[in-house]
Amino acid sequence: xxxxxxxxxxxxxRARGEATAxxxxxxxxxxxxxxxxxxxxxxxxxxxxxxxxxxxxxxxIIEMGGDKQARLFFDKGMARKFMQTVxxxxxxxxxxxxxxxxxxxxxxxxxxxxxxxxxEKTFNDQDESDPxxxxxxxxxxxxxxxxxxxxxxxxxxxxxxxxxxxxxxLDCMKMGSAGYAVPSICEPDIIKFRKCSAKYILHVxxxxxxxxxYEDRYHEKHHCIVTHGSGQPTRGMRRLLRRMHExxxxxxxxxxxxxxxxxxxxxxxxxxxxxxxxxxxxxAVPAALFIGVSSYDYERCGLSxxxxxxxxxxxxxxxxxxxxxxxxxHKKHWExxxxxxxxxxxxxxxxxxxxxxxxxxxxEYVPMKIKDRKQWLD
Amino acid sequence: xxxxxxxxxxxxxRARGEATAxxxxxxxxxxxxxxxxxxxxxxxxxxxxxxxxxxxxxxxIIEMGGDKQARLFFDKGMARKFMQTVxxxxxxxxxxxxxxxxxxxxxxxxxxxxxxxxxEKTFNDQDESDPxxxxxxxxxxxxxxxxxxxxxxxxxxxxxxxxxxxxxxLDCMKMGSAGYAVPSICEPDIIKFRKCSAKYILHVxxxxxxxxxYEDRYHEKHHCIVTHGSGQPTRGMRRLLRRMHExxxxxxxxxxxxxxxxxxxxxxxxxxxxxxxxxxxxxAVPAALFIGVSSYDYERCGLSxxxxxxxxxxxxxxxxxxxxxxxxxHKKHWExxxxxxxxxxxxxxxxxxxxxxxxxxxxEYVPMKIKDRKQWLD
Numbered sequence: 001x002x003x004x005x006x007x008x009x010x011x012x013x014r015a016r017g018e019a020t021a022x023x024x025x026x027x028x029x030x031x032x033x034x035x036x037x038x039x040x041x042x043x044x045x046x047x048x049x050x051x052x053x054x055x056x057x058x059x060x061i062i063e064m065g066g067d068k069q070a071r072l073f074f075d076k077g078m079a080r081k082f083m084q085t086v087x088x089x090x091x092x093x094x095x096x097x098x099x100x101x102x103x104x105x106x107x108x109x110x111x112x113x114x115x116x117x118x119x120e121k122t123f124n125d126q127d128e129s130d131p132x133x134x135x136x137x138x139x140x141x142x143x144x145x146x147x148x149x150x151x152x153x154x155x156x157x158x159x160x161x162x163x164x165x166x167x168x169x170l171d172c173m174k175m176g177s178a179g180y181a182v183p184s185i186c187e188p189d190i191i192k193f194r195k196c197s198a199k200y201i202l203h204v205x206x207x208x209x210x211x212x213x214y215e216d217r218y219h220e221k222h223h224c225i226v227t228h229g230s231g232q233p234t235r236g237m238r239r240l241l242r243r244m245h246e247x248x249x250x251x252x253x254x255x256x257x258x259x260x261x262x263x264x265x266x267x268x269x270x271x272x273x274x275x276x277x278x279x280x281x282x283x284a285v286p287a288a289l290f291i292g293v294s295s296y297d298y299e300r301c302g303l304s305x306x307x308x309x310x311x312x313x314x315x316x317x318x319x320x321x322x323x324x325x326x327x328x329x330h331k332k333h334w335e336x337x338x339x340x341x342x343x344x345x346x347x348x349x350x351x352x353x354x355x356x357x358x359x360x361x362x363x364e365y366v367p368m369k370i371k372d373r374k375q376w377l378d
Numbered sequence: 379x380x381x382x383x384x385x386x387x388x389x390x391x392r393a394r395g396e397a398t399a400x401x402x403x404x405x406x407x408x409x410x411x412x413x414x415x416x417x418x419x420x421x422x423x424x425x426x427x428x429x430x431x432x433x434x435x436x437x438x439i440i441e442m443g444g445d446k447q448a449r450l451f452f453d454k455g456m457a458r459k460f461m462q463t464v465x466x467x468x469x470x471x472x473x474x475x476x477x478x479x480x481x482x483x484x485x486x487x488x489x490x491x492x493x494x495x496x497x498e499k500t501f502n503d504q505d506e507s508d509p510x511x512x513x514x515x516x517x518x519x520x521x522x523x524x525x526x527x528x529x530x531x532x533x534x535x536x537x538x539x540x541x542x543x544x545x546x547x548l549d550c551m552k553m554g555s556a557g558y559a560v561p562s563i564c565e566p567d568i569i570k571f572r573k574c575s576a577k578y579i580l581h582v583x584x585x586x587x588x589x590x591x592y593e594d595r596y597h598e599k600h601h602c603i604v605t606h607g608s609g610q611p612t613r614g615m616r617r618l619l620r621r622m623h624e625x626x627x628x629x630x631x632x633x634x635x636x637x638x639x640x641x642x643x644x645x646x647x648x649x650x651x652x653x654x655x656x657x658x659x660x661x662a663v664p665a666a667l668f669i670g671v672s673s674y675d676y677e678r679c680g681l682s683x684x685x686x687x688x689x690x691x692x693x694x695x696x697x698x699x700x701x702x703x704x705x706x707x708h709k710k711h712w713e714x715x716x717x718x719x720x721x722x723x724x725x726x727x728x729x730x731x732x733x734x735x736x737x738x739x740x741x742e743y744v745p746m747k748i749k750d751r752k753q754w755l756d
Contacts, residue, residue: 100736101593103586109733112684121684152585153534153556154608165554176543177568178531178559184589190555207530208481211562215479230532306490306499355487358478 016146016189017096023140024093028086031073041073043085046138046278048131053277055326060286062272062327064138071135081132087111087122088132095148101185103150104130138278143187144235150184155237156207157182158214159225161244162195169194172225179214182227186240193248200251201225201244202366203233203288205265209255209350209361216362222370225250232265238283241269245285252285253370258293259309259347260318263328263338266290271327290377291369293348295340301365307352311345333377394524394567395474401518402471406464409451419451421463424516424656426509431655433704438664440650440705442516449513459510465489465500466510473526479563481528482508516656521565522613528562533615534585535560536592537603539622540573547572550603557592560605564618571626578629579603579622580744581611581666583643587633587728587739594740600748603628610643616661619647623663630663631748636671637687637725638696641706641716644668649705668755669747671726673718679743685730689723711755 031041046052047067056063073082091111095102102110108129113122123129137144144151156179161172165183172180183190202224204210210228213219219226225244229237245252254269256262270288272280297303311319319338328334341347353361369375409419424430425445434441451460469489473480480488486507491500501507515522522529534557539550543561550558561568580602582588588606591597597604603622607615623630632647634640648666650658675681689697697716706712719725731739747753 095736098736101589102732102736103589103729105586105727105729106590106732106736109684109730110736112733113682114684150586150589152608153589154585156531156559165556168552168554170552170554174546174548175553176546176548176558176561177563178543178561180554181534181556181559183554183556185555207532208483208528211479211481211528211531212484230530304491306487306492349483351481351483352487354480354484355490358473358476358480358484358488 014099016187017099017148020140020142020146020148021093021096023142024089024096027089027140031086040075041082043071043082043135043139044068045071045135048134048138048275048278050274053274055271057326057330060271060327061280061284062274062277063280064278083115084111084123084128084132085135088129088136092136092147092149101148101150103152104133107133107149134276143239143279143282145185145187145239151235153181153184153236154234155182155227155229156180156210157225157227157240158210159201159219160197160223161193161225161248164192164194166190173219177211177214179210179226182234182237182240184234184236186236186243188243191240191243193244196244196248196250197223198225198248198250199223200253200370201227201241202253202255202370203227203229203241203269204255205229205231205257205262205350212351212354213362216359218362218366222367229265233269235279235283238269238285241288242283242285245287252288253291253376254288255292255350255366255369256290257347257349258295258297258341259349260315260322262293263290263319263322267322267325267327291375292365293350293353294375294377295337295344297353298344298346298348301353301356303348303353304355306355307348308346309348309352311342311347315347316342331378337377392477394565395477395526398518398520398524398526399471399474401520402467402474405467405518409464418453419460421449421460421513421517422446423449423513426512426516426653426656428652431652433649435704435708438649438705439658439662440652440655441658442656461493462489462501462506462510463513466507466514470514470525470527479526479528481530482511485511485527512654521657521660523563523565523617529613531559531562531614532612533560533605533607534558534588535603535605535618536588537579537597538575538601539571539603539626542570542572544568551597555589555592557588557604560612560615560618562612562614564614564621566621569618569621571622574622574626574628575601576603576626576628577601578631578748579605579619580631580633580748581605581607581619581647582633583607583609583635583640583728590729590732591740594737596740596744600745607643611647613657613661616647616663619666620661620663623665630666631669631754632666633670633728633744633747634668635725635727636673636675636719637727638693638700640671641668641697641700645700645703645705669753670743671728671731672753672755673715673722675731676722676724676726679731679734681726681731682733684733685726686724687726687730689720689725693725694720709756715755 034041047069052065052067054065072078108126158179213226244250254266272284323338412419425447430443430445432443450456486504536557585606591604622628632644650662701716
């Protein structure tokens with residue numbers, strides 16, 4: 001159906017696909033051989049429970065422990081999920097074979113049908129299929145993207161890097177006034193780095209902040225890459241940050257709001273998320289640095305009370321939770337930072353700093369922050 | 379502060395800026411001359427109330443009526459808003475003079491300060507400044523973008539069009555696997571159309587659907603532009619659709635979910651929104667066509683009940699509201715369409731159609747819809 005592909009990405013994608021397809025085959029071979037031996041077919045699935053999530057202080061990322069759960073075919077309580085696991089594995093295998101990708105929603109609709117001879121559906125809604133995709137990921141140790149499943153694309157980038165995306169060579173200094181749109185799948189066979197002269201990556205939270213930096217030509221003056229994730233960065237953005245950091249040796253500086261949500265975004269970029277702990281290994285950037293907005297900046301930068309947004313009960317509760325995360329808890333400077341916010345009694349948005357001057361963020365605040373490593377929060 | 383600009387967009391932007399700046403000057407000149415004549419300075423602001431919004435059946439867009447409200451300086455109830463109006467006008471003038479832009483949030487922070495000699499703030503929160511921006515827009519008849527205020531950028535595009543964005547020439551067939559990122563400001567001095575061989579525009583609701591079309595190379599096979607707005611299209615996307623439709627004479631086909639929200643998105647693209655009625659003239663696409671998903675497609679396409687999502691009370695209430703909109707009410711085919719959805723008792727997502735086959739949407743459904751004008755909903 002697809003036109004003949006001549007784009008250079010195809011060969012690499014095929015190779016990745018074949019490796020993942022083999023893993024799926026190995027997985028279902030186990031069922032067949034169990035059946036042949038008249039044993040109860042089973043999968044052993046690493047547990048994605050909170051109790052099986054650990055923070056590895058040496059690697060500085062959130063990782064899964066070794067706990068596994070059995071999923072048996074001959075078991076009234078597990079048979080449905082067993083069937084669903086095989087269906088999702090089969091749908092992913094078909095996507096890989098056809099060199100196609102699908103969203104988790106599309107995968108749900110592809111796999112939903114009546115079970116033969118009954119009026120029962122294989123999946124009643126997407127809440128049933130999403131966890132099965134995650135099961136499959138951990139079971140065969142493949143990222144969702146390797147299973148040809150995509151998430152939403154959100155987030156943009158500008159800066160002195162030339163990359164290849166889907167066979168097209170793109171100069172990210174010349175992608176228009178919204179920058180290069182970061183796609184959902186940023187695996188090495190789709191996105192290749194061709195040339196990069198950037199000194200570092202500045203990651204900001206929102207597109208409106210990003211536009212401030214774009215318009216003020218920060219990326220030109222400071223020879224760096226500026227990215228945003230429209231809030232919590234998507235999987236594609238996180239994977240790209242990780243790859244640029246690792247393969248191009250670029251430091252990653254994060255400029256986020258001075259509130260619990262900003263701290264949380266930083267922690268997801270740095271250590272990974274609790275829900276998707278098994279992906280940290282390939283998506284986290286343990287060396288990422290938080291450069292602001294810090295609770296101390298109110299005094300440090302002589303800000304006026306125009307920037308204050310009073311903390312509410314929810315903020316304080318969330319701040320205490322974050323303080324208790326093992327990856328913040330044992331760091332004195334983070335404890336001080338979060339406690340200072342609670343003492344202040346207010347939070348501050350990145351955009352609030354332009355209360356001083358429209359270009360204060362780009363021509364004074366961030367350059368000062370990047371220069372003074374004493375102000376970095378690691 | 380900004381580096382010397384050599385990008386070609388600058389001259390056009392300057393000219394647009396000067397025209398808008400002159401309008402602001404004229405507006406404040408009225409205050410000065412009223413004061414000189416010892417009269418009470420006033421603005422007359424077109425009313426942005428629902429009662430002043432009319433549907434013009436000839437132009438087929440939502441427009442504002444002629445009602446105006448006075449805003450007086452010497453009036454206890456209006457003095458604060460009067461002061462705020464002047465402050466926002468002044469901030470926009472400064473942005474224009476500096477050839478800079480700001481988000482509505484940034485404009486709020488730029489304009490917030492203590493009133494001299496008091497502890498009172500010019501603006502307490504953004505809920506106070508946003509309506510003032512809209513007042514200013516209608517008062518001097520300038521789009522927000524002409525006042526150098528930007529919204530969020532969201533939405534992407536792929537297809538055979540070469541455009542210039544901020545002085546950079548971009549071939550939208552070669553912008554990577556997430557397509558060209560549509561910026562917030564799409565005015566003619568920023569975005570210029572250089573070359574276009576597309577036959578039409580297909581606008582889809584979600585980025586995941588867009589990716590289906592991108593991956594299946596729909597834009598290549600059918601020689602068209604495919605856009606998405608990540609849900610309700612942003613101002614930038616609407617302005618770009620309007621301009622491509624008008625300047626390049628491209629028909630706009632909309633592929634949206636078969637639910638009240640999908641109908642509403644269509645109506646915003648086509649007639650404009652009630653809240654921002656005064657902008658329809660420059661953002662609406664009155665000739666836009668709804669090609670699906672139609673309530674009749676369930677039977678027409680032989681879909682299985684896997685695609686059904688049962689309507690809830692909120693859906694039905696919303697459907698009745700939409701049915702009562704003047705721009706739907708007098709159209710028999712729209713009445714039939716919406717009533718049929720209520721009879722069905724279920725809604726359908728665009729992505730649900732791939733339940734038939736992954737590429738059903740791109741190689742059968744949409745080509746069939748575009749070919750058969752009897753299936754278009756105008």
